[in-house]
Amino acid sequence: MTITGIAALGAGLAAIGAGIGIGKIGGSAMEAMARQPEMHGKIQSSALILAAFVEAVALFGVVAAIILK
Amino acid sequence: MTLNTIKRTVFTVLFLSVFSLGFAKDAKEGGDDKEFDANEMIMHHVKDAYGMHIITLNEGKENEHHISIPLPVILWTDNGLTTFMSSEFHHDYNGKIIVEKNGGRFVNVHEKIYQLNDGETTVSYDAEHHPTNAKMPLDFSITRNVFMMWVSVALLLFIFFSAARSYKKSENNVPSGIGSFVEPLVVFVRDEIGKPMIGEHKYKKYMPYLLTVFFFIWINNIFGLIPIFNGANLSGNIAFTLTLAFITFVITTFSGNKNYWKHIFWMPGVPVPMKIFLMPIEIIGMFTKPISLMIRLFANITAGHIIILALYSLIFIFKTEFMGLVSVPFALFIGIIEIIVTAIQAYIFTVLSALYFGMATEEAHH
Numbered sequence: 001m002t003i004t005g006i007a008a009l010g011a012g013l014a015a016i017g018a019g020i021g022i023g024k025i026g027g028s029a030m031e032a033m034a035r036q037p038e039m040h041g042k043i044q045s046s047a048l049i050l051a052a053f054v055e056a057v058a059l060f061g062v063v064a065a066i067i068l069k
Numbered sequence: 070m071t072l073n074t075i076k077r078t079v080f081t082v083l084f085l086s087v088f089s090l091g092f093a094k095d096a097k098e099g100g101d102d103k104e105f106d107a108n109e110m111i112m113h114h115v116k117d118a119y120g121m122h123i124i125t126l127n128e129g130k131e132n133e134h135h136i137s138i139p140l141p142v143i144l145w146t147d148n149g150l151t152t153f154m155s156s157e158f159h160h161d162y163n164g165k166i167i168v169e170k171n172g173g174r175f176v177n178v179h180e181k182i183y184q185l186n187d188g189e190t191t192v193s194y195d196a197e198h199h200p201t202n203a204k205m206p207l208d209f210s211i212t213r214n215v216f217m218m219w220v221s222v223a224l225l226l227f228i229f230f231s232a233a234r235s236y237k238k239s240e241n242n243v244p245s246g247i248g249s250f251v252e253p254l255v256v257f258v259r260d261e262i263g264k265p266m267i268g269e270h271k272y273k274k275y276m277p278y279l280l281t282v283f284f285f286i287w288i289n290n291i292f293g294l295i296p297i298f299n300g301a302n303l304s305g306n307i308a309f310t311l312t313l314a315f316i317t318f319v320i321t322t323f324s325g326n327k328n329y330w331k332h333i334f335w336m337p338g339v340p341v342p343m344k345i346f347l348m349p350i351e352i353i354g355m356f357t358k359p360i361s362l363m364i365r366l367f368a369n370i371t372a373g374h375i376i377i378l379a380l381y382s383l384i385f386i387f388k389t390e391f392m393g394l395v396s397v398p399f400a401l402f403i404g405i406i407e408i409i410v411t412a413i414q415a416y417i418f419t420v421l422s423a424l425y426f427g428m429a430t431e432e433a434h435h
Contacts, residue, residue, distance in 0.1 A: 059364060
């Protein structure tokens, strides 16, 4: 397997991790919003911020893959 | 969604798909001699460039013609300042056309300008396709990214000066025109970002920076999506995001109070061995925060551009115009997501900057 192949594999693995993370955040945020609709705005903005933190890890993978290409 | 909306959407997608068929057919007939390289095409679009290339007519044929806006190339060489327009390269970025100016020979190799050594007339490359007989002069060129940055700065100045004027003109502080469009956005940044993240008492000092960053990133993200500018991918340029993240880092560091530094060097409320263990982690954390800000914006915007371009590349990889029926709706879908992402990324950058300022100015609670 070439270095490009390994880089692509790594980016894919990072995407799986971020997918699980964002899925959990989204699911919990939805549940919380259903329980307390009056907190809708606050929950949404903190969910967005948390999603950005998780997503950053996957994007590190993408950047590493682009550099190693 | 009403039936009419669905009808309109379907027709738009079909129209765009059929529209792309013509282009795909053209390209297939014209470029039979050379293999299509998706990687090169995508990187060429995502990277910075000299000159704003708009369209190529009759590609690969005898009467090939490029339409573009030339931009100035400004170099500092051993013979002093050297300037010429990017059009002198005639859209060559493979180091074939040599421009002679001010006693030096210059070539454009993959959107980097090299100066050939004395007496050399052609470029020779090593195994990794780096020129071996040329060196890079100091480059202060107005590239397409710099040009688009100035356009966005001018547009922002125009928008906000006219908004401010509309407040001055009205008698009871009611905005009009652009002002009434800008006001809700400014209030959003103040009430949803500034106040909750920094705190009621201190947020005012940071509002100018937060507002500047929010609107600057947003407008440049939008400009990056407009194809006529050939995707001058400013916010997907690591130098641009590095500068913004560095400013956030400097503001955070200089507004840090006693409590902030105490949390970094001598964490209160934990045993002494833990304090020693946490100190290096917190010091590294000081630097990883702005670095992650930098990478997040850069990678999000660049990845969006790469996905759209890769979807369009499918037409040329499969060499059939019917691939357009698949890739155009997909690219349209990603394009709509990208429009949302432009705003979300500006929001995220501003929120996280505000969060770091809030951490730096937080008072100790006992």
